[in-house]
Amino acid sequence: MADQQPRVGVIMGSDSDWPTMEPATAALADFGVPYEVRVVSAHRTPHGMIEYAGAAASRGLQVIIAGAGGAAHLPGMVASATPLPVIGVPVPLKHLDGMDSLMSIVQMPAGIPVATVSIAGAKNAGLLAVRILGATEPALRDKITAYQADLERMVAEKDANLRE
Numbered sequence: 542m543a544d545q546q547p548r549v550g551v552i553m554g555s556d557s558d559w560p561t562m563e564p565a566t567a568a569l570a571d572f573g574v575p576y577e578v579r580v581v582s583a584h585r586t587p588h589g590m591i592e593y594a595g596a597a598a599s600r601g602l603q604v605i606i607a608g609a610g611g612a613a614h615l616p617g618m619v620a621s622a623t624p625l626p627v628i629g630v631p632v633p634l635k636h637l638d639g640m641d642s643l644m645s646i647v648q649m650p651a652g653i654p655v656a657t658v659s660i661a662g663a664k665n666a667g668l669l670a671v672r673i674l675g676a677t678e679p680a681l682r683d684k685i686t687a688y689q690a691d692l693e694r695m696v697a698e699k700d701a702n703l704r705e
């Protein structure tokens with residue numbers, strides 16, 4: 542997939558966010574969606590962030606997943622500088638259990654939406670990106686339906702095991 546044009550940009554404020562963000566890329570890879578990964582910081586590289594967000598659509602990206610911790614301004618700032626859908630992932634740090642990151646990302650002003658997933662919810666961020674792309678792509682939508690059927694089977698199995 543490395544040679545394919547990335548469709549999803551997975552960005553994070555620091556390389557220290559990677560362990561939290563990696564499940565997003567795993568979900569994208571599971572569905573065969575090409576992605577790129579970058580460290581882009583709202584505070585440490587503000588000009589690079591604006592450049593990334595400004596060029597994302599014309600470079601062929603269709604969705605951006607942005608993770609950050611603490612004063613997590615990256616997802617909102619990126620959303621303000623691109624017309625693409627942005628999914629925000631609150632990264633939990635040492636203090637405040639990630640509530641600071643969540644609050645920084647989720648309360649966007651009307652006009653600039655960020656689809657915020659749960660604290661450390663990177664897997665769902667990846668799956669949500671797949672669903673956004675799948676809305677107009679029957680082949681991808683079929684894969685999502687199959688994935689949901691797998692989940693249902695898994696739960697039914699667990700239920701049956703418990704009742705044995």
Ligand code: RP5
Binds near residue numbers: 608
């Ligand atoms: C945020 O500051 C980053 O997203 C990261 O979660 C946090 C700490 O960054 P480092 O000091 O570990 O580089 O902007």
